Amino acid sequence: MATLWQDLRYGLRMLTGRPGFTAIAVAVLALGIGANTAIFSLVNAFLLKPLLIQKPEQIVGIYSRDTRNPGSYRAFSYPNYVDLREKNPAFTSLTALNMAMVGLAEGDITRRLVAELVSSNYFATLGVPIWRGRAFTAAEERPGSGVAVAVASYTFWRKSGADPGLVGKTLRINGRIFTVVGITPEGFTGTTAMISPELYLPLGMYEPMINDFEGAARPLAARDNHCLILVGRLRAGLAQPAADAQLASVALGMEQAYPAENRNQTLFVRPLARMSVTTNPSTDTELTVIAVLLLSMSAVVLLIASLNVANMMLARGSARRKEIAIRLALGGGRRSILQQLFTEGLVLALLGGAAGLLLAYWSTSLLVHSLAVLAPIDLVYRATPDIRVLAVTLGFCTLSTLLFALVPAWNLSRPDVLSDLKDGGQGVIEKGKPRRVFSRRNLLVMGQISLSLMLLTAAGLFFRSFVRAANVQPGFRMENSVLIELDPSLAGYDEQHGRQTYRALLDRLAALPGVESASVAATVPFGMVSLGRGIQKSSDAPSSKPDAMLECRFNIVGERYFATLGVPLLRGRSFLPGETGPGTPPVAVIDQLAASKLWPNSDAVGKHIRMSGGGLQKPRDAEVVGVVGNVQEHIIGRNSEAHLYVPFGQEYQANMSIHLRIAPQGRESEARFLETVRREIRTADSRLPVLALRTLRDHLDRSLDIWVVQTGSRMFGIFGGVALLLAMIGLYGIRAYTVARRTREIGIRMALGATGSDTLRMILREGAIIAAFGVGAGLVLSWLLGRVLASMLYEVSGADPLVFLAAPVLLTAVSLLACYVPARKAARVDPMVALRYE
Numbered sequence: 001m002a003t004l005w006q007d008l009r010y011g012l013r014m015l016t017g018r019p020g021f022t023a024i025a026v027a028v029l030a031l032g033i034g035a036n037t038a039i040f041s042l043v044n045a046f047l048l049k050p051l052l053i054q055k056p057e058q059i060v061g062i063y064s065r066d067t068r069n070p071g072s073y074r075a076f077s078y079p080n081y082v083d084l085r086e087k088n089p090a091f092t093s094l095t096a097l098n099m100a101m102v103g104l105a106e107g108d109i110t111r112r113l114v115a116e117l118v119s120s121n122y123f124a125t126l127g128v129p130i131w132r133g134r135a136f137t138a139a140e141e142r143p144g145s146g147v148a149v150a151v152a153s154y155t156f157w158r159k160s161g162a163d164p165g166l167v168g169k170t171l172r173i174n175g176r177i178f179t180v181v182g183i184t185p186e187g188f189t190g191t192t193a194m195i196s197p198e199l200y201l202p203l204g205m206y207e208p209m210i211n212d213f214e215g216a217a218r219p220l221a222a223r224d225n226h227c228l229i230l231v232g233r234l235r236a237g238l239a240q241p242a243a244d245a246q247l248a249s250v251a252l253g254m255e256q257a258y259p260a261e262n263r264n265q266t267l268f269v270r271p272l273a274r275m276s277v278t279t280n281p282s283t284d285t286e287l288t289v290i291a292v293l294l295l296s297m298s299a300v301v302l303l304i305a306s307l308n309v310a311n312m313m314l315a316r317g318s319a320r321r322k323e324i325a326i327r328l329a330l331g332g333g334r335r336s337i338l339q340q341l342f343t344e345g346l347v348l349a350l351l352g353g354a355a356g357l358l359l360a361y362w363s364t365s366l367l368v369h370s371l372a373v374l375a376p377i378d379l380v381y382r383a384t385p386d387i388r389v390l391a392v393t394l395g396f397c398t399l400s401t402l403l404f405a406l407v408p409a410w411n412l413s414r415p416d417v418l419s420d421l422k423d424g425g426q427g428v429i430e431k432g433k434p435r436r437v438f439s440r441r442n443l444l445v446m447g448q449i450s451l452s453l454m455l456l457t458a459a460g461l462f463f464r465s466f467v468r469a470a471n472v473q474p475g476f477r478m479e480n481s482v483l484i485e486l487d488p489s490l491a492g493y494d495e496q497h498g499r500q501t502y503r504a505l506l507d508r509l510a511a512l513p514g515v516e517s518a519s520v521a522a523t524v525p526f527g528m529v530s531l532g533r534g535i536q537k538s539s540d541a542p543s544s545k546p547d548a549m550l551e552c553r554f555n556i557v558g559e560r561y562f563a564t565l566g567v568p569l570l571r572g573r574s575f576l577p578g579e580t581g582p583g584t585p586p587v588a589v590i591d592q593l594a595a596s597k598l599w600p601n602s603d604a605v606g607k608h609i610r611m612s613g614g615g616l617q618k619p620r621d622a623e624v625v626g627v628v629g630n631v632q633e634h635i636i637g638r639n640s641e642a643h644l645y646v647p648f649g650q651e652y653q654a655n656m657s658i659h660l661r662i663a664p665q666g667r668e669s670e671a672r673f674l675e676t677v678r679r680e681i682r683t684a685d686s687r688l689p690v691l692a693l694r695t696l697r698d699h700l701d702r703s704l705d706i707w708v709v710q711t712g713s714r715m716f717g718i719f720g721g722v723a724l725l726l727a728m729i730g731l732y733g734i735r736a737y738t739v740a741r742r743t744r745e746i747g748i749r750m751a752l753g754a755t756g757s758d759t760l761r762m763i764l765r766e767g768a769i770i771a772a773f774g775v776g777a778g779l780v781l782s783w784l785l786g787r788v789l790a791s792m793l794y795e796v797s798g799a800d801p802l803v804f805l806a807a808p809v810l811l812t813a814v815s816l817l818a819c820y821v822p823a824r825k826a827a828r829v830d831p832m833v834a835l836r837y838e
Contacts, residue, residue, distance in 0.1 A: 025309050033396045034360045036302050036356075038359070038360035039294045039297075041360055043294070044386070045193065060243070061229070061271070061272045068264050076096065076226060090269075092236075094121075096119045096203065097229050099197070100116070104172070110687070115200065116201070117200075117206055118201070118202070148205060152166060154188065174492050175491055178201070187380070194275075203220060206227075234269070304452060304722075304727065310403065341405065346398075346405070353397035367711070455719045456807045457720075457785065458782070460720075460800075462716050470700075472632065472794075474525060477661075478697050480664050481695060482696070484659075484690065485691040486656060486689070488502075505658060505684060506558070508684055516661045517560050519557065519659050520558040520561070520648055524657050525631065525632075525633040532613065532614055533613050533615075533616070535588075535590070535594070535611050536549045538621050539608075549612075550598060552643055557575070557645050562589075567629055569627075571627040573625055575589070575625070586646075586650060591630050605627060709792075728817070731815050735822040738822070756828065768816060778808070783804075
């Protein structure tokens, strides 16, 4: 221990004696370690950090699957939930939940937030005690009870000013007065990681609170209202297959008791995903793949940084050869030399790790904030690193020390003592050892260049993808369009009042100067929410053929929707004002893709389709009155999707958006127009919350798809830029070191007639050879990475020719620039230097 302490003190003296070297090395390591710590911090929060749940390994999701269509799942009705809770022996506890968007009145404005409607045993099932106050009672859970109470999340409590008297106070939610009866503990996010509702409400408040399209039309007590997600705690020692067998038996009994509502359904359990709670079993595979990819890329940055510092240590070690030789000549053992040099490297790594930890803290907070702006649900993320992050950061420090300190330490601990004592650390020509392209130092630089090119290429691919995505032509007009998202249910309005509100606002806003057209729609392209519905030819229904049903994106739209958004009407007509009222014959408009799949050889106009799912209690037939052009609503990871449109009036959803087509105008005029629209809405109804008011172009720029591509472009751009800088430093360092070591040789060459230009070309040529080998290896790595990234890119190949040409050219140019400064210095060597050495 005394020897180690002595080595630490000596190492610190050596490093403080060379502040320039130390500062550069610490900065380089901070970038490498900080990048890895930042990415691991996010991976830890999303995938690894244990949830605040007692024995989470016992918590499972319960799923209901159609035995005729194994890919079709559905939620549970409240009566079915009660039957399962009371009769099934597989669980010690079973809870039910449903997400809802609600409106919280805060003064004169209404803020939209996510609430979770839960059964009374929700917190007990998860094993989480209420921090303050109490949980819900069985009476508050009972359907239709109407007991307006709420449990606030810890995050909500903090947002409310950490009011110690919040329990017992009232909140106005969807126009109703609720009493806060409890607060959840800090860090509790339910069954998901990082994403959390702000409020918990009892199931007895289902009807006044629910405003989603599929659940609003039916009461909670109806056995055919499949609206709940079930989460259970398995009995200790009960394996998943045994639980599945018990549930399958229960499903048969439920089908016999209630055949109309439970026909062809089987039940089973699966572990819950950390990032979603849905009606079908899901995993975090996609998130895990992204995490592995990001960790791999950040590991590449750490490797480049370590190679860079290794080269710096090798160059610095050359100046310490005499010191090491003296210590060995005086009896110092090789082991003690290795320990000393390795300790110096560890000190450097720890300093870099400390700086990297600060860098990670800042960068992760910034990244999560950028995602929180888009997310409709609260993100619970604490940037303060936990013990796992600190341990991994220490691991990164140790790993980087092994990467950059071991080879230089090993090299320096095996000197030619007599030669080094004579040379005194000065540069000499190593007799009998010709210069090699693949020397240790050159290989380190080649590795940096190849890895840097890989990251640069990835950055280029994502940048090209971002440019394509930002200029997407989705099949409707993006420019001169305004989007207004509203939800009358958040002000407590029922369907009739909501319809009247939308109609009145459409008339009022259409009359504004500069408005050319106005309409309404349930979903917005590139939005966070989408609706789905299956359709088939009425002549095929009912059909057992698996390809008879076509799954479509589904939207409820006003009569001027297609004209307002500029969606081309190819055949037939749009909706008419007279057929958009309740009770009129059902009609529909489909897109070209749906028409070509259902009627590939005939006109779809005038034909009839049968619609099912998507909020319909039973299948419904509708006449196809028009066919419109295909539109694109997503950029990442989606194939072309068919679209189905039904008229507003025949169907309704509370949360909808008004679209305005306006005359062309500049940005300042647009901003003034948006403020005019906001005033008009406030004047028409001051209680109505405006959830979003922006141009359709701004909406696309803020979409999750664009965020993914843009963030990928930025992250790989940062990684690539850092790697390029490190490669430039590394190549400059090795060429400068080489020139310094070859001073005598260069002087002799010039004394024998070589010109400064000859020397300049020689040094540049040697640097170009190193860069060429690095670029060649980097192109292979880039091609392999491009294949991995292909599914994440938009209209860009993983081997895009422009990127694969531009990235090597840029890196080669930077490499030659890094070689030019030491080459110029070599070209100015005085030939008399060689004579003085002789």
